[in-house]
Structure formats: C-alpha cells, structure tokens
Amino acid sequence: MDDRILRELELLPVARLYGLSSPPARPQAPGVATAEAVAPAASATSRSVEIPRRVAPPAAEAARRAPAPPTAAPPDGVDTMDWDALRAAVRDCRRCALCEQRKQAVFGVGSESGPWLFVGEGPGADEDALGEPFVGQAGKLLDSMLAAAKLARGREVYIANVVKCRPPGNRVPAPEEAAACAAWLDRQIDLIGPRIIVALGKTAAVRLTGAESSLASLRGRAHAYRGIPLVVTYHPAYLLRNLPDKAKAWEDLLFARRTFGAPTA
C-alpha cells in the first residue's frame, strides 16, 4: 500500500499496528508491542493459520439436501416489516433446508442506521452457537481491520450475512439458499439505508454484484447495489489462510473509505 495515501487518511500508525502496511523504517523501542505481536504481518514469509476452508456443495448433494427447491419469491409483507417484525421472521424462517440443522438463525448486528454495511457469507459454528455474525477467528480479524480503519462494529457498522443459517459442515451456501435468504438481507439494507456496502468474500460479492466472476476481478472498483456504492474484498477467513493478502484487503478498505467519502451524484 502506498504509505502516502495512508498518511493522508491518517491511518498509517493503525495500519502498521494491524500488520496491514509496510513496517516502519526504524525498529520499535524495546518493550513496545510490535505489529507482529498484535496481528501477523502481511509478508511473503508469513505463516498461515489453519482455518478450515469452506467447500462448495456438489450440485447433486445440495439438491438431495433441499426438501423442495427453495423459492426466491419474497415472503409476504417483507417490504413493510420493521426491525422487530423482520427479526421475528428470520428467527422462524423455514424457507430452505438450512433451517433444519441450525441452532438459531443469525440475524445481524450493529448500527441499524449504518452508514457502513459489511456482508459476509453465512454463520459458522461459533456464530450458530452465539447468534451473532463474525464472532469466531474470522470475526476477530474483521474487528481488527475495522479498528484499523477507525470503524467499530455497533458504532457506525452493521454486519450481516448472505444466509442467516449455518450451512452444515461450514460449506459454501448453495445458490438456492442464498436466493431463499435474499429478501431478508434486502429488507435489512432498506432499513439500514447504508452509505456503503462492503462484500466480504465471493459469496457476498456474487450475491450483491450479480456477477459470477472471480473475486480478484471484482475488487478495486466501485459497484452499486440498489444504488448504494458496493466494494468487494476478501473474506476474513480466507485472509487467515492467506496472510499475505491482508495487504490487498487493506487496500480495499481504504478504497471503500475513499468511496464512502466521495460526493454522490
């Protein structure tokens, strides 16, 4: 990342703290916490942490699991639901087979008036148990990245997922499952009215851009979802397995900040 841009955004010290920028020229004084101590630095020599990879369901297996093809028709009345009604509807949702093995639906968390919305893929085991998105290791990295960008979950950030129920075995949600859940996320977006959306990982990127393209090709430019600026970046769980790409994710966050600050037409 160009340190000049970071300096302009006054984020250089925090970026270094979280291992997201090039290290300072001078060594840290003894006893001072280093970037490595807080989070592993994004260097080619970084060791990757063992985070289980989500696997896409074979089409036949996904079809076998689904009791009936999930409908993408929106649930009755969703367009007029307030937060309480929406929360209750998601809690009781049985629109796809994911409801069968969930402990609970994971609705979303944070500032209900945005202005930042981060969208992940779907709950994992920790989220299924606790009912909050991004509370496991990937969530800790997301929180670090938010802090580095001077954002915080709950203050100006809302965090939601493409699917509200945990895909068994942490597999990637099937397209029909994402479609069945789409109306819930769309209503969350209506109610929040975010100024910017950040898609975390390919599932969210494909769902929100509508493009079946690689994540790499969707990064680095502003898309729009229902007229709202949308920026695509890596999923934190991917970054835990591919530490050198943290620097690219940091570039994406800075791009999102610049997009957020850009005047709207």
Ligand code: URA
């Ligand atoms: N991964 C996601 O995409 N969402 C979560 O809530 C947790 C992990």
